[in-house]
Amino acid sequence: MIVAEHLRKTFPGKGKDKAPVVAVDDVGFEARDGEITGLLGPNGAGKTTTLRMLYTLMRPESGRVLVDGTDVASDAEAARRALGVLPDARGVYKRLTARENIRYFGELHGLDAATIDTRTRALSSALQMDDFLDRQTEGFSQGQRTKTAIARALVHDPRNVILDEPTNGLDVMTTRGLREFLKQLRGEGRCVIFSSHIMQEVAALCDRIVVIAHGRVVAQGTADELRAQTNEPNLEDAFVRLIGTEEGLHA
Numbered sequence: 001m002i003v004a005e006h007l008r009k010t011f012p013g014k015g016k017d018k019a020p021v022v023a024v025d026d027v028g029f030e031a032r033d034g035e036i037t038g039l040l041g042p043n044g045a046g047k048t049t050t051l052r053m054l055y056t057l058m059r060p061e062s063g064r065v066l067v068d069g070t071d072v073a074s075d076a077e078a079a080r081r082a083l084g085v086l087p088d089a090r091g092v093y094k095r096l097t098a099r100e101n102i103r104y105f106g107e108l109h110g111l112d113a114a115t116i117d118t119r120t121r122a123l124s125s126a127l128q129m130d131d132f133l134d135r136q137t138e139g140f141s142q143g144q145r146t147k148t149a150i151a152r153a154l155v156h157d158p159r160n161v162i163l164d165e166p167t168n169g170l171d172v173m174t175t176r177g178l179r180e181f182l183k184q185l186r187g188e189g190r191c192v193i194f195s196s197h198i199m200q201e202v203a204a205l206c207d208r209i210v211v212i213a214h215g216r217v218v219a220q221g222t223a224d225e226l227r228a229q230t231n232e233p234n235l236e237d238a239f240v241r242l243i244g245t246e247e248g249l250h251a
């Protein structure tokens with residue numbers, strides 16, 4: 001389970017007026033085990049910055065993050081062990097095969113060879129990677145790179161999974177496969193958080209939705225609760241009302 005409380009992050013201004021950019025402003029939510037939580041918001045809303053604070057890459061200037069009850073500021077190592085992360089920059093090592101990328105991360109986590117092999121087999125099968133598992137990742141398609149990065153992130157069997165725009169740039173079939181995979185992670189009782197700027201994506205998968213605009217949470221709840229909060233019978237209209245723009249309505 002991941003809890004975010006009153007997160008705030010400001011970046012120094014680089015424009016003429018040097019005005020600081022408030023990327024995330026008092027963001028709070030709870031992502032539960034056995035549920036998929038979606039962070040939905042248009043470009044620049046603050047999703048990536050929020051996720052970076054959750055997975056300890058960035059320190060919030062105020063607020064805190066709890067991963068399975070551990071404050072990440074006091075024990076970042078424990079939090080990282082409990083997290084599997086697909087960052088916005090996938091960064092697979094191109095001289096290595098997909099299998100070697102996964103093995104390398106397994107070794108960094110201190111896993112033995114037999115455990116790495118077992119996990120690699122399970123992840124490759126669940127993500128449908130068998131065809132390219134032993135190919136060097138240089139020249140991989142975006143979908144193949146994303147799958148490699150996800151498998152690598154999950155090699156240590158973490159209870160909590162954070163994915164930054166996992167279906168970005170993927171074709172329909174790959175997206176469908178990935179959705180099934182995320183449902184499988186939920187079925188195993190894991191806490192899954194992913195970000196997206198596409199409403200349909202979030203509506204199709206998420207148990208709970210956190211809507212972010214201009215760095216703030218403008219609404220959160222189930223799809224039904226969001227509809228009720230906005231008094232809109234249809235989810236699309238509810239999102240337009242919450243976000244204040246039609247961006248994100250179309251895949």
Ligand SMILES: Nc1ncnc2c1ncn2[C@@H]1O[C@H](COP(=O)(O)OP(=O)(O)OP(=O)(O)O)[C@@H](O)[C@H]1O
Binds near residue numbers: 012048049
């Ligand atoms: N390192 C940085 N330095 C300065 N400004 C930043 C930095 N990172 C993010 N920002 C700014 O913070 C705001 C939020 O950015 P963020 O990347 O978190 O949004 P996002 O919701 O993930 O957007 P997208 O969907 O486009 O990826 C934006 O205005 C962005 O320009």
